Amino acid sequence: MKITMIGTGYVGLVTGTCLAEVGNDVLCVDVDARKIAILNQGGVPIHEPGLEAMIARNVAAGRLRFTTDQDAAVAHGTLQFIAVGTPPDEDGSADMQYVLAAARNIGRGMNEFKVVVDKSTVPVGTADRVRAAIAEELRTRGVDTPYAVVSNPEFLKEGAALEDFMRPDRVVIGADDERAIAMMRAVYAPFQRNHERLLLMDVRSAELTKYAANAMLATRISFMNELANLADILGADIEHVRQGIGSDPRIGWQFLYPGVGYGGSCFPKDVKALQHTATELGRPLQILGAVEAANEAQKLRLVEKIVARLGPDLAGRCFALWGLAFKPNTDDMREAPSLEIIAALAARGARIVAYDPVAMPEARRVFGKAPHITYAATPMDALIGADALIVVTEWKEFRSPDFDALRAALKQPLVFDGRNLYEPALVRAVGLEYFSIGRP
Numbered sequence: 254m255k256i257t258m259i260g261t262g263y264v265g266l267v268t269g270t271c272l273a274e275v276g277n278d279v280l281c282v283d284v285d286a287r288k289i290a291i292l293n294q295g296g297v298p299i300h301e302p303g304l305e306a307m308i309a310r311n312v313a314a315g316r317l318r319f320t321t322d323q324d325a326a327v328a329h330g331t332l333q334f335i336a337v338g339t340p341p342d343e344d345g346s347a348d349m350q351y352v353l354a355a356a357r358n359i360g361r362g363m364n365e366f367k368v369v370v371d372k373s374t375v376p377v378g379t380a381d382r383v384r385a386a387i388a389e390e391l392r393t394r395g396v397d398t399p400y401a402v403v404s405n406p407e408f409l410k411e412g413a414a415l416e417d418f419m420r421p422d423r424v425v426i427g428a429d430d431e432r433a434i435a436m437m438r439a440v441y442a443p444f445q446r447n448h449e450r451l452l453l454m455d456v457r458s459a460e461l462t463k464y465a466a467n468a469m470l471a472t473r474i475s476f477m478n479e480l481a482n483l484a485d486i487l488g489a490d491i492e493h494v495r496q497g498i499g500s501d502p503r504i505g506w507q508f509l510y511p512g513v514g515y516g517g518s519c520f521p522k523d524v525k526a527l528q529h530t531a532t533e534l535g536r537p538l539q540i541l542g543a544v545e546a547a548n549e550a551q552k553l554r555l556v557e558k559i560v561a562r563l564g565p566d567l568a569g570r571c572f573a574l575w576g577l578a579f580k581p582n583t584d585d586m587r588e589a590p591s592l593e594i595i596a597a598l599a600a601r602g603a604r605i606v607a608y609d610p611v612a613m614p615e616a617r618r619v620f621g622k623a624p625h626i627t628y629a630a631t632p633m634d635a636l637i638g639a640d641a642l643i644v645v646t647e648w649k650e651f652r653s654p655d656f657d658a659l660r661a662a663l664k665q666p667l668v669f670d671g672r673n674l675y676e677p678a679l680v681r682a683v684g685l686e687y688f689s690i691g692r693p
């Protein structure tokens with residue numbers, strides 16, 4: 254099939270590449286000429302395990318191309334996937350300008366039947382707005398070209414995006430046009446060979462499903478974080494509690510890890526956007542309000558612990574910080590807890606020496622020449638002369654450090670672990686003072 258992917262970011266690039274991998278003819282378009290230039294020179298603008306090799310293979314096979322040419326993009330695909338950003342607007346609602354611009358562009362250029370697929374996470378009702386935007390452009394041109402609009406929210410996780418896309422738990426399709434439904438079934442058939450994973454529903458339910466999924470996961474995280482904070486006071490060990498409840502199949506193991514709060518490009522904005530929709534309709538989701546408030550507070554939980562141990566004035570202090578990305582296996586720092594932790598420490602006069610396996614180039618871009626942060630070549634280098642280690646992202650390489658060397662490198666033997674990576678007794682046995690989230 255001929256497919257156009259509009260927006261070549263985390264979702265568009267992964268989706269486009271995976272669709273090419275199963276044999277489709279995919280053209281990815283982006284308004285960001287820098288991104289397209291990197292891709293056309295054989296580079297990859299984001300870090301995603303396995304992506305570079307898959308892109309190279311499909312580009313070499315002639316199934317995957319990248320362009321900034323919007324007209325060529327409209328002309329190419331019978332299926333036009335919209336995978337542009339939907340960042341939060343000032344009021345918390347999802348900013349729809351990029352989605353609607355993409356839709357209008359399709360309307361301005363299309364000369365034959367198109368299926369327009371909303372892949373971006375968009376508020377309920379967006380498919381109607383996309384349909385109207387295209388209709389308006391067609392009217393202006395005085396043509397009546399047929400088209401259908403479909404909702405197909407994406408559930409991939411950064412860091413495991415290829416695996417998620419190639420072997421999805423489910424594929425949600427919201428559609429009411431038979432021709433479009435048949436095409437969507439055909440596109441996704443190669444990804445569900447052992448059993449049907451396609452959930453066909455009406456458009457509005459599909460749109461809401463995506464927000465419901467992210468809101469539920471964010472809720473689990475905030476719930477565990479609040480419980481961990483309580484365990485801190487009660488002298489209980491949240492790790493035992495996690496195992497005690499995760500083993501209940503009604504609860505399950507996923508997303509029960511307490512930490513420094515959720516971040517990234519999806520949970521924070523999707524929680525806000527869903528709440529905005531609900532509030533506008535006079536039905537604010539009380540749980541989500543609490544989820545968000547708990548998360549904001551949680552991002553500063555480690556800083557509270559640092560201040561309780563070292564005092565409010567951190568002038569002249571230096572902290573080694575392991576992990577800048579909002580989670581492992583990505584260089585994405587959007588709404589990463591590291592940003593708030595670094596800002597709060599800097600506001601108290603501290604300096605930070607950071608290390609992250611892949612996100613340091615992104616951090617350099619984010620922080621520019623800010624004097625309070627420098628970068629180390631290795632995790633151990635970051636520790637030299639630091640007053641404490643702060644663990645913010647649970648990268649695998651942080652899981653089993655040489656604790657003796659770690660203690661020797663630090664000026665003070667202090668570890669503030671925002672991801673509960675270490676066994677408290679083991680760390681203390683080597684003479685480190687250890688602070689975690691919810692473990693005594």
Ligand SMILES: NC(=O)c1ccc[n+]([C@@H]2O[C@H](COP(=O)([O-])OP(=O)(O)OC[C@H]3O[C@@H](n4cnc5c(N)ncnc54)[C@H](O)[C@@H]3O)[C@@H](O)[C@H]2O)c1
Binds near residue numbers: 262337409518
């Ligand atoms: N990142 C994730 O893990 C993830 C997972 C599921 C869903 N989503 C959703 O998918 C959407 C995209 O997210 P992302 O993380 O890929 O964003 P991103 O910012 O990485 O990529 C969006 C891309 O769209 C491009 N763009 C904007 N307007 C355009 C236009 N008119 N024509 C062509 N390109 C245009 C931007 O330049 C950018 O490269 C969002 O709605 C997001 O909520 C993201």
